[in-house]
Amino acid sequence: MRPLVLEFPGDVRVRALDTQFMVGSGVMACPVLEREARGRECYFPGGGSEWYEYHSMEMVDGRGGREEETGRSRRGRKEGGGQRTAEGGERIEGGKFGGRKGMRGGGETGNGRKEREERGRSLWIPAPLSTLPLFIRSGAILPFVSDPGLQTAPQILRGEEVDLRVFLTNNGTAEGQLFLDDGETLLSKGKYSVTELYFRNNSLIIRPIRRSKKFCKLIGEIIIVGFGKNVPVHSVSLMGLGKIGRDFWSYDQEYQRLVIRDMRDLSTCHYNRISILF
Numbered sequence: 001m002r003p004l005v006l007e008f009p010g011d012v013r014v015r016a017l018d019t020q021f022m023v024g025s026g027v028m029a030c031p032v033l034e035r036e037a038r039g040r041e042c043y044f045p046g047g048g049s050e051w052y053e054y055h056s057m058e059m060v061d062g063r064g065g066r067e068e069e070t071g072r073s074r075r076g077r078k079e080g081g082g083q084r085t086a087e088g089g090e091r092i093e094g095g096k097f098g099g100r101k102g103m104r105g106g107g108e109t110g111n112g113r114k115e116r117e118e119r120g121r122s123l124w125i126p127a128p129l130s131t132l133p134l135f136i137r138s139g140a141i142l143p144f145v146s147d148p149g150l151q152t153a154p155q156i157l158r159g160e161e162v163d164l165r166v167f168l169t170n171n172g173t174a175e176g177q178l179f180l181d182d183g184e185t186l187l188s189k190g191k192y193s194v195t196e197l198y199f200r201n202n203s204l205i206i207r208p209i210r211r212s213k214k215f216c217k218l219i220g221e222i223i224i225v226g227f228g229k230n231v232p233v234h235s236v237s238l239m240g241l242g243k244i245g246r247d248f249w250s251y252d253q254e255y256q257r258l259v260i261r262d263m264r265d266l267s268t269c270h271y272n273r274i275s276i277l278f
Contacts, residue, residue: 005017006022010046022109024139026167028134030125030133041122041123044170057136059226108171138174141174141175143178161219162178162220179192181193196209203273207267212269215268216268218264219263227258233277235258237276237277238274
């Protein structure tokens with residue numbers, strides 16, 4: 001875990017923000033800290049980052065709206081749709097997130113000299129007891145274990161598959177890494193594997209840089225989001241096999257979500273490329 005200021009040093013709002021934190025560089029947690037609260041205001045840093053809600057994988061409009069000063073106290077907020085918070089945020093209802101607008105504002109230092117600063121946006125996020133507000137930074141590729149019951153490194157090793165979630169930036173790129181070990185042996189013993197993951201030029205690249213047969217995993221399901229609306233997917237190809245049948249992939253144009261599944265030839269220990277034709 002790390003404070004947001006390490007990832008967004010140019011955003012002055014995160015310097016004193018201690019109620020949210022990052023997990024790695026791609027996941028932001030916004031826990032509810034007040035008793036009986038059913039939601040909270042979350043701050044989405046600027047700097048050109050876009051955010052996806054973890055559970056729905058929908059885009060969040062937290063990329064830099066202008067804040068508005070109001071005299072209303074946040075304690076006086078009543079239930080209702082679409083009203084602004086005291087910090088310029090907007091209420092989000094029902095898990096629907098919209099927009100791709102962004103901006104940077106100008107700040108002023110103590111000596112009166114103006115400087116450019118990255119500005120984010122505060123949004124009211126519903127958070128029932130069963131849901132921890134989690135958000136994925138655009139440009140991240142996150143590996144997941146297929147069985148939620150596998151949590152420790154030895155447990156994950158007993159599983160057969162990993163899934164991939166790809167969250168594209170506006171320019172259609174993302175990257176990540178899969179590291180696997182037994183959770184016990186010192187790294188100096190060399191008992192681990194590392195696989196680099198890239199999405200570039202409409203292709204997902206799986207590139208092992210350290211292989212170990214013990215830590216090889218099949219890739220079960222791949223979900224890629226953020227292609228942009230009005231961008232239909234015509235075909236999906238796997239290196240060495242050509243186009244794959246529609247039984248193995250589906251695309252939801254409204255939610256900009258491509259799902260590829262049951263590709264038994266994909267492994268974290270073998271170089272491969274999945275190409276998408278629009």
